[in-house]
Amino acid sequence: MRCPSCGSSAIFRDLVRGEEVCTRCGLVILEKLPEARREFHEVNLCADIGMGEDPSVHDFGLGSQFSIPRELPPSTRARLRRMKGLQSRLRAPTWEERTLRGSLIVINRLCKELGLPGEMKREVCYLYRKARSKGLTVGRNHLVLSLALCHIVCRLRGFPRRERDMLEFLVQKGMEEKRARWTFRRTLKALCTGLEVKLPRSVASEYVDRYASLLNLPLEVAGRARQICSRTRLTRSPHVLACAAIYRAAREMNYKLTLRELEQRVGVSISNLSQAVTLLEG
Incomplete structure (x- = not known):
């Protein structure tokens, strides 16, 4: 926006007075601006x-x-x-607004159960509105669609949530695991194509802080595990590498941590953990 008098782009928006003023010539461009707050x-x-x-x-x-x-x-x-x-x-007088209200209520509940912060919840709702406007929500399971949108935002923001966490949520709701995996991946692919979103690859360092807090480990172990993850070039699953790095860092700092405890707290099999630890030490 430029000043119509002097052409300057230095426009000051005074929210107290409800005016837009040019800071160069002092012209009041707009006044009595509507307040966007509740x-x-x-x-x-x-x-x-x-x-x-x-x-x-x-x-x-x-x-x-x-x-x-x-x-x-x-x-x-x-x-x-x-x-x-x-x-x-x-x-919500129309059926479209009532449907949108019910869908956003479900998304808010999902984000709360997944532990997503408020900024990511609002981004998930924005993507849902965008997918709805493009017709990507028609004929799809709303719970699977909401979880796929949450997974997209988590991957884009580097938030440590796995696909397995989303599938476990669907299994708890009564969906068969094989069908849940097939439906979730199909919906995720359709949303990424329709919304023109390219998901970045997950890295192991994203999961270190979450798993360290689950295991009640100090910050020094988590910091050392992040260093190990940044130096490795292994092409393993990110959460498996994160668990292996935490185990190796705990051993280096003389903290008692067993593979069995990692399996029970995080949900990674001992065979995968032992192979990843062997590769890291090698």
Whole structure:
């Protein structure tokens, strides 16, 4: 954006006054700008307090919400409950918005169970909206689709979550393991093609901190394991190499750690661990 008077691009956006001002000539370009934050009312002490738009909510978090204080008489509270139910239905009047709201609720629950931070959750919701606009969600299992989007964001951001974690979640929901793997990989490939996303390869150092915290190991062992992972050129599975590097680092620093404990805590077989440890030591 440039100033129409002097052509300068040094535009200052004053959120307090709601103006856009040129810092070179002082021209007020725009005034009475709309505020993108949520409303705040004295009656509600916990809702409608946030920063701008939230893609994890179907209306981007711009819809009004209200709570019902317990100090009000029962008749007033009953009337407010009816109003609250009507208002929640009016926030999603069409079937498309109701479907989107239900899908985003499922995604929020999945991200919470997988331990994804808020920034990654919002990115997953953004990718879901993009896939929905391109017609990639039609005829697909919504749970598998949501897990595939979570896996894409984890791979793009280097967050330590394996494909096995997603498949175990599907198996817990009653899906057969073989069918879950086939459906998940097929959905993942379709999303990467439709969204034009190229997934980077996972590296072993991404899993070191997570596994070290699961094993209650100190930071020195985790740091040494990351050094071992950065120096190795083995073409093994990243999480197996991470476990082998942790085991070798613990032995070098005289911390008691067995392969059986790694198998029970992390879920990697002893045979794969022993082979990876042998290759690292060789």
